[in-house]
Amino acid sequence: MTKQQQTDEGFDKDPPVTGKKKSRFKKRHIEMIAYAAFGVAGGGYCYYLKGAEGFSMAIDVQVEMMAGMLPRITLAFGIAALLWVLLDAEKLKELIQKQRGVMQLVYATILGAITPGGPTSSFSILNLFLASGLGYVIGITYITAWSMLGVQRILIWDMPLLGIDQASLRFLAGFWLPSLAGLLAGWLFGKQQATSLK
Amino acid sequence: MISPSLLFLVALLFVMGYIAGRRGDGSIQRAWVRFKKQVAEFLPRMVLVIIGTGFLLQIIPSELISENLGRGAGLKPILIGGLAGMLVPAGPAVAFTTAATLAGAGASEGALVAFITAWCIFAIHRILIYETSLAGPKFLLIRCTVALPIPFIAGTVAHYLS
Incomplete structure (x- = not known):
């Protein structure tokens, strides 16, 4: 694998073969908006279905998940980046x-x-x-x-x-x-x- | 929350960092640039997906998951997990958080293995965006035909191993 390939390619998401940077940027924003909409819709429906108590339980689960996952994911990104160069x-x-x-x-x-x-x-x-x-x-x-x-x-x-x-x-x-x-x-x-x- | 998996990741990071540092050819710097790029790309999505997942866990009745995807349902969860994994039209953030949600709601190990394996092999977005242009339809057809039973075999093996 050449250095050029290493510089241009991602782990799970490579740049589209014929795509342009601008369209990738736009696609990323659309993705983020979709994820945010998923969260907002989920939150609204959760409040509607389970009330304030269920909503607050969901927040607790989210905090717990983030505290557990984010340090591991950050470490794993570091390992994957080193694997990529080694x-x-x-x-x-x-x-x-x-x-x-x-x-x-x-x-x-x-x-x-x-x-x-x-x-x-x-x-x-x-x-x-x-x-x-x-x-x-x-x-x-x-x-x-x-x-x-x-x-x-x-x-x-x-x-x-x-x-x-x-x-x-x-x-x-x-x-x-x-x-x-x-x-x-x-x-x-x-x-x-x-x-x-x- | 220190756990064996966290300690393993820390140890692995140090060992690999040491090896890259000893090279003295800018590997560490390249890895650092790569790391920042990946974190900037994926971490915000992870946070948003975790927020959505937290709500989903409250909304989805866990009885429904354990009834259809739990260990007690025999091999049916493997079939459902494998088929569902093939149909997830999104990247790893969505696929793996969905799996983590299902695991939290009582899905069996075999169902999760079938789900993730199916997504890894048949990720529809990857096939459509990349593989049709990189591999061509003939190779893609051969690859998909021979790989079709894999998620179900992996799920069944995992079911009996766990």
């Missing part, structure tokens, strides 16, 4: 190409899980895999691992919001599934093997 996806890609058999699936899963950045970076790596003849088995394993096991997502969202136990459970229940998806893709679509995404 990982060298290019070296890891070379590593996967040296592996054979099951180990290739294992490496594709690990690489997918630790690939920082959003869809732009992961899909450009996927394109490299397909172009170098690694095929659907590895390509699908990699991209499925990126989407469902992304370390940055686990750190920023799973752990702070759902706790370590639930995050570990999701990881344990699913770490082997990207390989299964890859093998299934090879079995079902192997004959239509592609060397590029389009």
Whole structure:
């Protein structure tokens, strides 16, 4: 991954491929207004339904949630930012190409899980895999691992919001599934093997 | 509120910060810029979503959640969780706070795993905005076909593991 890609890409939200800064700014504002409207509507309905007591209970829950989540989320953002600068996806890609058999699936899963950045970076790596003849088995394993096991997502969202136990459970229940998806893709679509995404 | 997860995050931050600092190539500075950008982008949304979630927890009858998504409902919550996760047309702030709300209202671990896994793989907004242009329809179709059972398998495994 080049420095340019690292500078331009986000963790869970990459800039739109053809979008402009102005439209992103506008979109962000619309999103914030929608979230605020959700809060105001929720508050109004809560007051209507449960009265002042229910409303005040909701405020208590919000304060408790914020006190619990915000320090964790702030820490997780710091960790994710460090992960983003420390990982060298290019070296890891070379590593996967040296592996054979099951180990290739294992490496594709690990690489997918630790690939920082959003869809732009992961899909450009996927394109490299397909172009170098690694095929659907590895390509699908990699991209499925990126989407469902992304370390940055686990750190920023799973752990702070759902706790370590639930995050570990999701990881344990699913770490082997990207390989299964890859093998299934090879079995079902192997004959239509592609060397590029389009 | 100091908990093991908080201590783990603090330790991880220090270890990674130390490794980045030892590089001496401006990694720390780049990470700091990245950190500020992410906080500015996501933290205000998180605060607003938490406010909405707090009200939602009061409005949604917890009996309804535990009846349909609780452990006592068997494997049905996994099906509901997986299908609901596929249909959430929003980013991680909404998906994960919804999951936290459901968890608070008594949803089972398996349902939450199915919900989050389905959202991670099939996030509709990501598919529409990015993947159709980055991957093309053929690859997208293959990816979605083979990944379709994954949220339900993950949810079922989590149900039996928990």
